[in-house]
Amino acid sequence: MTGTPPGRDPGLQPERTRLAWRRTALALTVVAVLALRLALAGEPFGALVGLAVVGVWAVALRVCWRRGTGSGPAPTGGPALAQAALTAVGLALAGLALVLHELW
Amino acid sequence: MWQAIRRWFDPSDLRAVGRTPDYRFSLANERTFLAWLRTGLALVGGGLAVAQFLPPLPLRHLRETIAIVLLLVGGAVAVRAVDHWARTERAIRQDEELPASRFPAVLALVVGLGALLLVVAVLAGALGQR
Numbered sequence: 001m002t003g004t005p006p007g008r009d010p011g012l013q014p015e016r017t018r019l020a021w022r023r024t025a026l027a028l029t030v031v032a033v034l035a036l037r038l039a040l041a042g043e044p045f046g047a048l049v050g051l052a053v054v055g056v057w058a059v060a061l062r063v064c065w066r067r068g069t070g071s072g073p074a075p076t077g078g079p080a081l082a083q084a085a086l087t088a089v090g091l092a093l094a095g096l097a098l099v100l101h102e103l104w
Numbered sequence: 105m106w107q108a109i110r111r112w113f114d115p116s117d118l119r120a121v122g123r124t125p126d127y128r129f130s131l132a133n134e135r136t137f138l139a140w141l142r143t144g145l146a147l148v149g150g151g152l153a154v155a156q157f158l159p160p161l162p163l164r165h166l167r168e169t170i171a172i173v174l175l176l177v178g179g180a181v182a183v184r185a186v187d188h189w190a191r192t193e194r195a196i197r198q199d200e201e202l203p204a205s206r207f208p209a210v211l212a213l214v215v216g217l218g219a220l221l222l223v224v225a226v227l228a229g230a231l232g233q234r
Contacts, residue, residue, distance in 0.1 A: 013131040020138040027145040034152040041156065076130035077119075077193060081137055082112035085186040088141060092148045092179035099155050099171050 014074035018067065025064035028087060032057035035094050045101050049094050056094075060087035112186045122197030133192050140185035147178030162229045170222070177214065 032053055039050035063080045111117050151174030158167050184207055191203045 011128060013128045017131045017135050017138075020135045024138045024142055024145075027142045027149070031145050031149040031152065034149055034156075038152055038156045073127065074131060076127060076134055078115045079113045081134065081189055082186050084138075085112075085141055085144075085182040088144050088148060088182035089179045091145075092151070092175045092182070095148065095152045095155065095175045096172060099151075099168055099175070102155075103165070103168055 014072070017074050017076075018069070021064050021068035024084060025061055025068060028057065028060050028064065028084075028091075031088075031091050035091050035098075038095065038098050042098065042102060046098060049097055053091065053094050056087055056090045060084060063087075108187065108190070111190055118190065118193055118197070121194055122199065125196045129196050130193065133189060133196065136192075137185050137189035140188070141182055144178045144181030144185060147174050147181060149178075151175035151178060161225060162232060163225065166225065170218075173218070177211070181211065 035053045036050050039046040039053060060083065063083050067075070067080050151171045154167060154174060155171040158170070161167050188203065188205060188207070194200075195202050
């Protein structure tokens with residue numbers, strides 16, 4: 001087997017972590033699209049929620065992009081994790097608002 | 105509680121504890137968080153899909169109830185993911201045992217029970233139509 005190039009660890013941990021951020025960005029995008037589709041079905045309240053969904057998604061994508069690209073040692077921890085989780089909560093709240101609004 | 109929430113967003117607070125571990129442990133912890141976050145996102149996505157793609161079910165408001173439960177559980181999974189990540193990071197830095205958690209078992213039971221209930225609802229609907 002070939003040796004590991006200098007400066008890279010044999011487990012490729014930074015790369016794997018970057019790819020995990022990219023997968024998360026993809027999942028966020030799918031959920032954002034689903035939320036947007038649901039939002040556009042009911043106006044004018046839905047349009048407002050849809051606008052919020054797009055905003056939240058754009059911010060989260062920037063965060064994921066920063067962590068998912070680059071080379072060399074990857075940054076660990078930081079506020080990006082909480083921001084990404086908050087985005088998921090925000091999308092869930094958007095969905096709740098839309099479903100409950102539809103019920104009443 | 106507010107202190108715990110502040111800790112999620114403020115890395116300097118976490119970095120003041122213990123000593124910096126091998127970065128691979130931190131990266132593994134981060135990937136575990138991301139996997140949990142995607143689990144939460146899958147549940148949220150499922151809730152959003154149920155709300156718009158599922159035909160109305162025989163029971164009144166069952167569809168909306170399923171959607172709301174999925175959205176709530178998905179949000180809870182995301183919040184718990186950050187909290188568990190922060191607690192694990194703290195434990196790694198202090199060379200302590202990793203925090204134990206019942207959450208995966210509870211989530212598995214909730215998802216399993218939910219699936220079972222849906223099977224019953226679908227069967228009841230199919231038999232009722234005949």
